[in-house]
Amino acid sequence: MRRRLSYGGRLAILLGWLAVCVVPILILVMASLKPTNLFQTIPEILSFQGMTLENYSRALRGGNFFLYLRNSMIISLSALVVVLVVCTPMAYGITRLPSIRQKNIVVFSVLSTRFLPYVVLAMPMFMLFRQLGISGTLTGVILAHLAMQMPMIVWLMLGFFSGIPLEVEEAAVIDGCSPFQTFWRISLPMVLPGLNASAILALIISYNEFLFAFFLAGRNTQPLTVGITRFVGGVDVGAQYGVVAAYGSLIIIPIILFALVANRYIVSGLTQGAVKG
Incomplete structure (x- = not known):
């Protein structure tokens, strides 16, 4: 009986967590298929009455969706490359001190940047990048993503290299490998x-x-997450909730597909780090 109750409790927790994750996405998708005047209650949003694709048409026509999608891909992939090129050797070097x-001093120095809220760093970065002439460019956003993700990636890679x-x-080394050859041919393949x-994880975080x-992107260098704000409107215009929901649904499609494909790599990689650490 105790085992059955334990199994039932775990199942209830799992179903509850699944509902917390899935229900908001379901509401978003259903809302994207409804005109704004049907946004009064959740039952109205989840009903199948008044469904239309007009919101998607307006999101694609008036939201520069494909321009912002290109920017999101460039920022995410470039930030991914920069983060790995910088953080992987850094983590390896720390473990070999x-x-x-x-080691503790260096690790604390790297992780201490995570102690500050990002909103505190956004304005100083904007002022610095404006002086450097990269404010409003994709380069500035990519460098900001490097600063944002470096502590987490270094911390993750520390566990693997350790x-x-x-x-x-x-x-x-006895066989004649240089320090770089040891890192490149021996240590890196093992992690x-x-x-x-x-x-x-770095790609998903940059995309979202x-x-x-x-703060840092220009009008033509904004990613999808910023582009959606053009439909929020102001006091006089009002938010176009249906279009916002459609735009949001389009935003999450690439990252959900990517997460489904890459899920097993995330689980196997983090599990290996947990076992070795």
Whole structure:
């Protein structure tokens, strides 16, 4: 009986969590198929009456959707490459520091940037990038994403590199490998699942990021997450809720498909890091 209750409790928690994740998406999709005047109650939104594709047509015609989609792809993929190129060697170098005290100081210095709310950093970044001439460009947004994601990616990769036995690298050095060859040919292939998981998470975070793009992107360099705000309207115009829902539904389609395909790589990579750490 206790086992049955335990199983029933776990099942209830799982179903509750599934509802929390799925129901908002269901409401978003159903709302995208309704005119704004049917947004009074949740039952009206979830009903099948008055369904139309007009909101999607308006979102695609008046929202520069494909321009913003291109910007989102450029920002996400470029930030992914920059983050991995910078953070992977950094994490490896930290794990190979000779002193634990040195490791702790460097790790704390890197992670301390996560202690501040991003909104606190957005305005100083805007002023700095304006002086450098990259405010309103994709380059500025990509650099902001590097600053945002570096602590998390370094922290993840630390766990993977720490799980590599030092004896393996010592054997490579005895065989004549240089420090870079040891990193590139020995250590990096051993943490490839973790690298894949970190890359996927970095891509998803960059694609969904709003705050830095809102402050730093120009009118023609905005990603999808900022482009949707053009339908929110002002006091006189009012929000076009149906179009906003349609735009939001279009935004989440690429990332949901990507997450479904990449899910097994995320799970296997993070599981490997947990076991080794």
